[in-house]
Amino acid sequence: MIELVDVRKIYDHARKPVEAVRGVSLTVTGGEFVTIMGPSGSGKSTLMHLMGALDTPTSGQAIFQGHDLHDLSDTERSLLRRNRIGFVFQAFNLLPTLTAAENVALPLLLGGHSRREAMARATACLERVGLVHRADHFPEEMSGGEMQRTAVARALVAGPDAVLCDEPTGNLDTATSREVLKLLASLPEPGRRVVVMVTHDPAAARYGTRLIRIRDGRIESDEPISASQQGVYPASY
């Protein structure tokens, strides 16, 4: 599904170029829920952006469903994000001028679907995340958890093959975090959909099926999470 081969990413906006990712190689296959952990500045978000075609590597290959992202045009990468990838961000990233349903429908509207169809599918997705009653509410009228669940619904609306989450519980309290993580854990489909989640929270990472630890732009460890450990929150959490 997703494959990174000796990927490097160097940011040269600053006076001194910063190498955020230093030769990472990994493969994510259908049905996995991969969590990426690491301290601040370790390059985990950059890695996720490379996997999700938000960015392209400085060197190496980032391959999504057999397509090397380098070989795709900007428009093709946009179409890929629109139709095959869903994103969930820490800051929810909902457009404040749109209602929950409209925010969810946005990828479909961008794809040229009729408003009626887009809104119908958006409503179905909101139903799935338990927010259909909030369909006509604007982001400022919702709680953090509701906004994040709306963001998950938006990520799902196009029926993506990958859902990429960047610190999805970073702005949420414990109870709400649990709800969102449970929701995310229900998304992977064996042989098809993967979920990749970047987090710095060990408890959140346990919801995945595989844990990749990253430090200074390099993979430190990559190991499966046993079924017994999955979704187990420490009492203190």
Added chain:
Amino acid sequence: MLSLDRLLSWRYLFQRWDRSLLIIASIALGVATLVATRILNQFIETSATQTATPLAGGDILVTNGEFGVPRSIADEIIAAQIPGIVRVLPLAVDRVYLPELQGKAAVLIGVELSRQLLEAENPWQVQFTRTLELTLANAIRAANRRLIVVSKPIYDAWVAQRPSDTAGLLIRYGSQTLDCLPIGYMEYPESSPVALLGRNVIGMELSQAARTTRPGPPAAAAAVVGGSVAESAWDLVFPIRVSRIDVRIDPSANRAAIQAALQQQLGDRAQVRTPEEYRQTSQEIIGGLQIGFALCSAGAMVVGLFLVYNALSVTVAERRHDIGILRSIGATRLQIVRVFTTAAVLLGGVGAASGIPLGIVLGRGVLHKYGQDLGSMFVNPEVDPGWPTVSTVVLAGLAGILTAVAAAFIPAVQAACEDPATAVRRIPGTVGGAWHRAHQATCFLLIAAGITLIVVRNELFPALGMHPRNGSFGGLLTALVGLLLAAPIVVGIMVRMVHPVLRRILPIEARIAADNLIRSPGRTGVVIGALGAGVAVMIQTAGVGRSNQEPVEQWLNRVIHADRFVFAGNITEANSSQTPLAPEILRELRALPEVAAVVGFRYARPEYNSTRIMMVALDAATYAELSNQRIPGQIAQLELLPRLGGGRVLISDNFALKHGVRPGESLVIAGTEGPVQLQVIGTVNDYTWARGTIFIDRSDYARLFRDELVDIAHVFLRGAGSAEESEGLASFAADRGLTIQGKEAMRRLLADLIDQFYTVAFLQQIVVGIVASLGVVTALLISVLQRKRELGLLLAVGATPGQILRTVLSEALLMGLFGTLLGILIGIPLEWYVLRVVLVEESGFVFDLLIPWKQAAIIGAGSMMIAMLAGLLPAWHAVRTRIPDAIAYE
């Protein structure tokens, strides 16, 4: 896709309604200026065309300009039987007045009634209704009256007010009154060429009309030998002249060949032209004014464009995070461009829709205010400001939308170029070096292109078949756009230069404001540039006005030194030769006991060097003698005046400069029966006419150009010229329906006419100023938004609302200050350019550069005041900032 636009563009615009409203207002004012100037230009062009070629229906025109052509030439053309000519129509057209109908003005058309109005082939689509039966009683009524056909409105008014059924209708041309009898009325559709002359039209038999506007024997001669004998004798000496002879040709005939054959047939007794060629001379005169108006409206649009650009740039910055989200969920670059372009189209459309009616109100308002004076200059006295044409409305709509789209283009492309990964994470964006370089290169190229256009205007534009003034004006506009675009760079440099001083002397609130100016020269620079542009054009106009005012006033004082001035109608009509006096008026005036001397002046505008120049015929020797007595030593070259006569003339300095004619050389003017050669014996300082003036002795003029009429009489009284002493003169003028003015009143009238032109120019510039002020509001609102966190922090650490208010107002004041400085820096060179390049090129008038310091101080204070007022709304927004929101704001 409409629903997507509605979601992403429209809703955002509604949410940011205050900014949207400012953008709409900027566009609306620009469009309004465009529409208003188009209405003004449309009016001037139509009126000038009607005056130059009224009822132009011919394929070829035979003319001698204002002096007219002998009617016999029409018969000569018919007799020549040149193949292809199907009709020859001599025509006399001039303006007359109807004293019994509240002095209403009307256009007199002299036609061969049988040929032109009453035939089956009716070229002007005139429907004639006879109301006078052929009876003996009516034949008696018609005796000693001229038979006329009048337009329906005149007919109805005449019937309603005539004292008896046997009464006639009086027509006044200058100082002579004719008793006429309407035999019926004419009606014409809107599409008729007659309709262009207005509602008040009078048709008269050609010879009689020609004799009305180019009068017959003097009244004294007629009284001695009897009218008809005198007229016959007069006809022999001065053959009947018509305004023009229209020649219609077969549509399949070769017009150029017929034109050449006709010219060969007539030799140099008349000029054979196409209507287009003939109109070019009037177009040459109004062209400069029209381009000036058009440039002013273009200026307003350009200032509006930059302000819209500014507002949309900041919108992009503000929506950067949204753009990141959209890109991350799959929006293509094109879709991002569309989001902003759609918003621009909507704002531009609404702006244009509001600007068009505003422009109509402005244009029609100006024409109503100055209508009487403008109408006096043209043959059609009815000032109909008209409505904008469909093309004007379409152009205005497109201008509004395209301005907004053009302004949105760069911000939209910048938005589309955003890297989604950084935008979505709110990592500060960096404007690439490529953008900076492109910006600098564009500024440089525009300024260089503008200067190049100015430098090569005399070579490039004539080669393209255009007047060099297109280069002077176009180059100026291009360079100014470049300067405006470069404003952020210039302002950045200016602010950096004074910043260390400002930091030392200003209180904390103003220091924060100054820091903010340095931090975002891109946002504030454009607005300061726009303010500077407004200040610059106002200073330029004030400077040109001041530089003109003194020499023109001195000149007016020199040439207007008679005690009284007698003319018919108003002063504009008299100066436009619309209301001439019969020559016997001068003799009668001289016979009055209180009158010491009278000098008659006649104005004509013959063609010369592809334009219309002014010819002033005056009683030169008398004028020189009286000037020597009254204002000795004040008029240079006065000793040359008595030498006028025998074809010797003086020319104005601007004539010499514009047409390259020197004393000792001769020039040729088309006269009534062929070219008239005039010998130039000297030059004089004169500001009568922008295309140059020839001074000729009046008796010489009457002999050479067959015109004895007088437009204005300068009357010198025997005593001190008090009101009591000139009672006889006053009653003489009143008896004859003439206007009489004193010296001071006359000077004031003429000075007011000049001021009116500057008033219109200032009005347009005030619009530019308002657009720039709206820019200040936008820029400061944006500043408050961008600095929300900073302002919140200031409040959190103890700044009072008053301090926040002062910070924002200080920024506004600094923007006003820098705008004014920039405006002065650009305005003075601009004044020099207009005075020493454009004006010299257009008119040949050379004035010394005087800097309008007093007006500059007023304009500068006004600019800063406007900037301060514009800062109030954003300051209020800033004061209302909620601290928790502001600190949480990213």
